[in-house]
Amino acid sequence: MARIDLQLAHSYARTVRSDADYALLPLDIVFEDGGAYALLGPSGCGKTTMLNIISGLVTPSHGSIRFDGVDRTRATPQERNIAQVFQFPVIYDTMTVGENLAFPLRNRKEPEDRIRERVGRIAEMLDLSGQLDQRAANLAADAKQKISLGRGLVRADVSAVLFDEPLTVIDPHLKWELRRKLKQIHHELGLTLIYVTHDQVEAMTFADQVLVMARGRVVQQGTPEELFERPSHTFVGHFIGSPGMNLLPVEMREDGSMWLDGQRLGRPETHQLPAGPLTLGIRPEYLHLAFGSGPDTVPATVSQVRHVGTGQLLSVRVGGHEAKAYLPADAVPPAEGAVVHLALIGPHTCYYRNEELVA
Amino acid sequence: MSTIVKPVNQKAWWLILPVILCVAFSAIIPLMTVVNYSVQDIISPDNAVFVGTEWFASIMRDEDLHAALWRQLLFSGAVLCIEIPLGVALALSMPSRSWRASAVLVIVSLSLLIPWNVVGTIWQIFGRTDIGLFGWTLARLGLDYSYVGNPVHAWLTVLLMDVWHWTPLVALLAYAGLQSIPEAYYQAASIDGASKWAVFRYIQLPKMRGVLMIAVLLRFMDSFMIYTEPFVLTGGGPGNSTPFLSQYLTQKAIGQFDMGPAAAFSLIYFLIILMFCFVLYNWMLRVGTRDSGASHD
Numbered sequence A: 001m002a003r004i005d006l007q008l009a010h011s012y013a014r015t016v017r018s019d020a021d022y023a024l025l026p027l028d029i030v031f032e033d034g035g036a037y038a039l040l041g042p043s044g045c046g047k048t049t050m051l052n053i054i055s056g057l058v059t060p061s062h063g064s065i066r067f068d069g070v071d072r073t074r075a076t077p078q079e080r081n082i083a084q085v086f087q088f089p090v091i092y093d094t095m096t097v098g099e100n101l102a103f104p105l106r107n108r109k110e111p112e113d114r115i116r117e118r119v120g121r122i123a124e125m126l127d128l129s130g131q132l133d134q135r136a137a138n139l140a141a142d143a144k145q146k147i148s149l150g151r152g153l154v155r156a157d158v159s160a161v162l163f164d165e166p167l168t169v170i171d172p173h174l175k176w177e178l179r180r181k182l183k184q185i186h187h188e189l190g191l192t193l194i195y196v197t198h199d200q201v202e203a204m205t206f207a208d209q210v211l212v213m214a215r216g217r218v219v220q221q222g223t224p225e226e227l228f229e230r231p232s233h234t235f236v237g238h239f240i241g242s243p244g245m246n247l248l249p250v251e252m253r254e255d256g257s258m259w260l261d262g263q264r265l266g267r268p269e270t271h272q273l274p275a276g277p278l279t280l281g282i283r284p285e286y287l288h289l290a291f292g293s294g295p296d297t298v299p300a301t302v303s304q305v306r307h308v309g310t311g312q313l314l315s316v317r318v319g320g321h322e323a324k325a326y327l328p329a330d331a332v333p334p335a336e337g338a339v340v341h342l343a344l345i346g347p348h349t350c351y352y353r354n355e356e357l358v359a
Numbered sequence B: 001m002s003t004i005v006k007p008v009n010q011k012a013w014w015l016i017l018p019v020i021l022c023v024a025f026s027a028i029i030p031l032m033t034v035v036n037y038s039v040q041d042i043i044s045p046d047n048a049v050f051v052g053t054e055w056f057a058s059i060m061r062d063e064d065l066h067a068a069l070w071r072q073l074l075f076s077g078a079v080l081c082i083e084i085p086l087g088v089a090l091a092l093s094m095p096s097r098s099w100r101a102s103a104v105l106v107i108v109s110l111s112l113l114i115p116w117n118v119v120g121t122i123w124q125i126f127g128r129t130d131i132g133l134f135g136w137t138l139a140r141l142g143l144d145y146s147y148v149g150n151p152v153h154a155w156l157t158v159l160l161m162d163v164w165h166w167t168p169l170v171a172l173l174a175y176a177g178l179q180s181i182p183e184a185y186y187q188a189a190s191i192d193g194a195s196k197w198a199v200f201r202y203i204q205l206p207k208m209r210g211v212l213m214i215a216v217l218l219r220f221m222d223s224f225m226i227y228t229e230p231f232v233l234t235g236g237g238p239g240n241s242t243p244f245l246s247q248y249l250t251q252k253a254i255g256q257f258d259m260g261p262a263a264a265f266s267l268i269y270f271l272i273i274l275m276f277c278f279v280l281y282n283w284m285l286r287v288g289t290r291d292s293g294a295s296h297d
Helices: A047-055 A097-107 A112-125 A141-153 A172-189 A200-206 A224-229 A234-239 B012-038 B054-060 B063-093 B098-113 B116-126 B133-140 B151-179 B183-191 B196-224 B228-234 B245-255 B259-286
Strands: A004-010 A024-031 A036-040 A062-067 A082-085 A160-164 A193-197 A209-214 A217-222 A246-252 A258-260 A263-266 A276-282 A288-290 A298-307 A311-318 A321-328 A339-343 A350-353 B040-044 B047-050
Touching: A004 A047, A024 A047, A024 A217, A036 A047, A036 A200, A047 A082, A047 A160, A047 A193, A082 A141, A082 B183, A097 A112, A097 A141, A112 A141, A112 A172, A141 A160, A141 A172, A141 B183, A172 A193, A172 A200, A193 A200, A200 A224, A209 A224, A209 A234, A217 A224, A217 A234, A234 A246, A234 A276, A234 A350, A246 A321, A258 A276, A288 A321, A288 A339, A311 A339, B012 B040, B012 B259, B040 B259, B054 B259, B063 B151, B063 B196, B063 B245, B098 B151, B116 B133, B116 B151, B116 B228, B151 B196, B151 B228, B183 B196, B196 B259, B228 B245, B245 B259
Parallel strands: A036 A193, A036 A209, A082 A160, A160 A193
Antiparallel strands: A004 A024, A004 A062, A209 A217, A246 A258, A246 A276, A258 A263, A276 A350, A298 A311, A298 A339, A311 A321, B040 B047
């Protein structure tokens, strides 16, 4: 187990001309010992690159990586004592399930009785006990991925266990179960876990700390709650949540009032905002319909109402912009084409300038 | 009890008729001609006597044929034992990407592009003790080497020639097998702390099983039927000796015009290859796929 410090940048290209050549822009991140982290972001944002740099499969082109303060930038995965689980199950076809699980330990010449004990324990955690003597090649994809997970967890002394979208090939109902198992294992073994995913639900339910990544940089690090309530970047606001945050271009006037397309929204009393153009962000969950046309509401036209299981999702047009609002499942929805009034300024509203949170 | 009687429809026969015709003309009819020869003594075109299994019986007792058969088996065995490991080793040492990979692929496959009889001619010159580099070197080392005079030397030269000619095929097949292994396997092995040998034993070799099976079958069939190269090299000799089975057969059929025994032997030859391929195929299909706790089945 170890605390991992990253102070680095990485480019796959040999010569770096612009920021676009970087897979990872210069960053400074600490993974504390024993934490459960998730790297969340769309494809190509650099999350797998970061994971491979931590494990040592990729050497960063600039900067260094330290384990417990010791520079390990050029160390092999073995020297770093890292375990990693990949997106697609990697199993050794000619071995049994038990031999697969024992492989990382056998390679490290651990005593045979210790191997048996560890394999037995991990197999029990992953419900593989009954299949230890079976050949791994003939199993279903989810059982194979459990073996991959098991090989990652079987070593007791690893610095960290890294997961690269490990549940992609797993059926949805098993996903929940395996994710719960991973959390449970995290509590039992106290390992540092770093989990790469593009699925926000997976990241939010698994991790204590989520790092949201976009275009080669970490745009926000925080607890799932922080990411939801106070996205520090419009990208996070839009990426987290389903659907994401409504983002509307507004203007802040000198007198402290806020305007959207020539309509007055009111006065955001709680915040000190600079004058000029801003982006207003409000989550569909917090976008309430006002009763009648109040002084600080804007009219909007309902374009669509959809039932989404837990509630009703309203699509509205406000000025020239599209916005979404959640209604409880038992609320009476307005008819499509009806005019409703929205209160955009509230305690959960965030304000952005140049995509960065200002208040 | 009521059974639903399906209307019987014989139209499907018409659909497989073209295939039956094709196979009949390409395989069955020629093969039956050989069968026809093998059970008759044809004295003249309109005077043939049915002799039953007489040709088969006589050919089975032929000492020369036994010797040729053993030499041929030894040859094919040696070809497999040398070419398969060598080809795999070659594939493992080939670069996997960039322009170097393409360059090496072209160089490796060069010998495969040369026609069989040209290969024979190349080695005919290469092995000559007066002007051939190979023969000359051996002679200079004090070896009494002559592929035209000594059947053992001819046999060894053809073996060497076959290795030179066909190892690249094995290498290319093995290389294709290696290239299809996802990068994640190597990454996982590196994370699991596997040694180079363990990577070969548990990842590369199992993943190459399919292509190696094809390589073994192809090389076995081809080397067991080898004809053109030794024919060009030694003209079917040396002298009256015939180190290879196909040469023996040709000598019988065309040289001595013993059509009956030659046909009988052709059938045996055919069945030997069929049997070996069947056994090899089934063995390779099973090897390495058994449960390691094999005791419980």
